[in-house]
Amino acid sequence: MAVVITEELKAKSEVYYGDEICREKSKFLLQEVNLPRGLLPLRDIIECGYDKETGFVWLKQEQKIEHVFTKIGRKVTYAPEITAYVEKNKIKKVVGVKTKELxxxxxxxxxxxxxxxxxxxxxxxxxxxFKTYKRSAFELEEEEKKKMNIEDEIEKIKLSPLAPAPAPEQASEVVANK
Structure with missing residues (x-):
C-alpha cells in the first residue's frame, strides 16, 4: 500500500528538490544501507525525501523510465513516484518498481x-x-570503470619490472667509469 506524502510527513523529513542533488542523495542513502549505488538509475528527479525516524523514503521523477541492467539482461521500470522503507541491508515495501520476467x-x-x-x-x-544476482551488476558505470582502471594499473605494475637491468657489457662500463 502506497504511503501518501503529506506536508506533515515532509515537515519531519529531509527533503530535496532537483535532479542533481536527489541523485546524489539517493546514491548516498543506498551506500548507507549497504546496497549498490546503481540500484536506482533514475533521471529527471523532481523531489526526494527521507524520514529517518521510520526509514521511509520517496523519489519523484518527471516520468516513468525503463532501464536495462545489461550485465544480467533485466529490464526494470521505475514509476514517476517510488516509495519504500530502508534499513541496513534492505529496502522493503517498495512501491513503483517492476521487473520483466519472461x-x-x-x-x-x-x-x-x-x-x-x-x-x-x-x-x-x-x-x-525471488532472484539473486551479483552485486557488481548494480554498481554505477563510472565506479565500475574506475575499478577496472585501477585493476588494469595494478596488472601493468605486476607485469613490468621496476627498472630495466643494464646489459652485462654496460654494467662493466659503469663500474670502470667510477
Whole structure:
C-alpha cells in the first residue's frame, strides 16, 4: 500500500528538490544501507525525501523510465513516484518498481543483501518469487570503470619490472667509469 506524502510527513523529513542533488542523495542513502549505488538509475528527479525516524523514503521523477541492467539482461521500470522503507541491508515495501520476467511485469517488493553473502543482491516480488544476482551488476558505470582502471594499473605494475637491468657489457662500463 502506497504511503501518501503529506506536508506533515515532509515537515519531519529531509527533503530535496532537483535532479542533481536527489541523485546524489539517493546514491548516498543506498551506500548507507549497504546496497549498490546503481540500484536506482533514475533521471529527471523532481523531489526526494527521507524520514529517518521510520526509514521511509520517496523519489519523484518527471516520468516513468525503463532501464536495462545489461550485465544480467533485466529490464526494470521505475514509476514517476517510488516509495519504500530502508534499513541496513534492505529496502522493503517498495512501491513503483517492476521487473520483466519472461512476458510478465512483476512488482519488486524487497531488495536485500545478507551478511553471509554481501556480494549478492536478492530481489523479492509481491508474488513471493525471488532472484539473486551479483552485486557488481548494480554498481554505477563510472565506479565500475574506475575499478577496472585501477585493476588494469595494478596488472601493468605486476607485469613490468621496476627498472630495466643494464646489459652485462654496460654494467662493466659503469663500474670502470667510477
Amino acid at each position: 512476458l510478465l511485469w512483476l512488482t519488486v517488493e524487497e531488495i536485500s543483501v545478507t551478511d553471509k553473502a554481501p556480494e549478492n543482491v536478492t530481489f523479492t516480488t509481491s508474488a513471493g518469487l
